[in-house]
Amino acid sequence: MRFKLVPALVGLALATSPAAAQGADTILNVSYDIARELFAEVNAAFVAKYQAETGRAVTIDQSHAGTSRQARAILEGLPADVVTFNQFTDVQLLHDRGNLVAADWQARLPNNASPFYSLPAFLVRAGNPKDIQDWSDLAREDVAVVFPNPKTSGNARYTYLAAWVYGLEAFDGNEAQVRDFVGRIFQNVPVFDTGGRAATLTFAEREIGDVLVTFEAEVLSIREEFGEAGFEAVVPSVSLLAEFPVAVVDAVVDRRGSRELAEAYLDFLYTPEGQAIAAGRNHRVHDPEVRAEFAHRFPEVRLVTVEEVFGGWEAVSAEHFASDGILDQVFVNQ
């Protein structure tokens, strides 16, 4: 009996391992950790549409974890046909470290290869008891702010830079004053969690802090998850554009012969149908009709980009996030 079991198990292992899933009817979408529901919905819609158009039944597999870790796994051989990340730097890493993605990946799809976007926004307790409206309120002494650690969380790096942008405008570019301003916000953070979801739980379930700073998409989803009565969303006067870049992993699709399907999948994210799903999951989108339909969810806000203010991610990484960079100094001086 045992001797029959072994080949059966081996067969099962082979049949279910991704290496054996050759052929272009299956692709793997490697994504960030909180996008599971979003892409579950996208996949179902795409599979139906693709079958109606081409008659082919395809499968989209999903993998979710923090994007820096996912990028690392892909470099070590995780066969991702497409990546849908929330950090520009993690896609760029696939080009820089492994040459798995072509250098021009950002130019191959519209809007910097970001089908949808979001921005750091605020979630406050019901009735907004501390009257928190803008970044300046986060530096007030009576306000406890919750956001994750910018050293480990991409989400919090956006928060840090957005606060920096507000400071630059408020203090006419006087860097010493901006540093002081951002430092005062950091002093108001009672606990730095390692990731965005952990910070959400700290604020919503452990009830620590007066305001949570995280992506607007997350802010709106928390209200749906934990009850709209308990929280209010606040969009500051100015914030930073947070793009969610997508790319076909050239090295993988060329090896597996899945380029056509992978590209069709990413294109789908830009169709009105794909955009409506993303907007329904609280991401801002570019399609004008979908925008109009969901306009009530997304108040007007002035958005600046990392390129405009800081001269791109490479510059900002070197100046702010490197060891002993400005972020470290702000952290230490608190």
Next chain:
Amino acid sequence: MPTVTNARRQGPSGAWLVGLALVLSALFLLAPLVLIFVQAFAAGLDAYVHHVTEPATRHAIGLTVLTALVVVPINVVFGVAAAWLVTRYRFFGRRLLVTLIEIPFSVSPIVAGVIYLFLYGAQGLLGPFLQAHDIQVMFTLWAIFLVSLFVTAPFVARELIPLMQAQGSEDEEAAITLGASGLQTFLLVTLPNVRWALLYGAILCNARVMGEFGAVSVVSGNIRGQTNTLPLQVELLFNDLNTVGAFAAASTLAVLALVTLAAKLVLEARTRS
């Protein structure tokens, strides 16, 4: 309850100790276990069934059981062979071997996972060779089996070695003197002598395989419905703010553990009667 009678005989301090032990086990062992099921059923039986039978969770349960079915027999054979070798033979490097067997205990599971990544990953030591032959190890079931084997390798051997050392080899020598073959000696003398330790080691090994998170999380690739084991699925659901789903998945892990325990009790009862 002999313990209670003994405690009464020893006076109030004994009763206090027993009471303290009971309260602590209720707080630290029973309460969390109960809480898992309370949370899992928080949204009602229908919701529970829905979460547990969701395809990704169902697959995770199957994968976790499959991993145990693959890993535990291999490690039982390895453990018996290793214990036999180090307790019945004297040779150069014997102590080193004993230490080597225990290495997985002293290495953090996450380090174990990363080591395998450095060995078999695309940018790892054997990466170019594996890629040239189109062999994918990392982020497949093979990787999960491999790290699970590594992490749980010592369990059986560690249970057997002290016991076999204490028992000595007199019984086996007697059997051989009376004309038994090597295989007969092993099956009829050695194995019965160590069966409880062997069973206990296998159960520990099984529990650890099913619950292993750190090492598996590094090498699995987290592909839903393919390489997500139950502990990974629990984390995924929890990160999705899907508390009921996470606890429902966790409850199936708890049930698997309870089934293992029950199997042990039944086996014990049968062999004793």
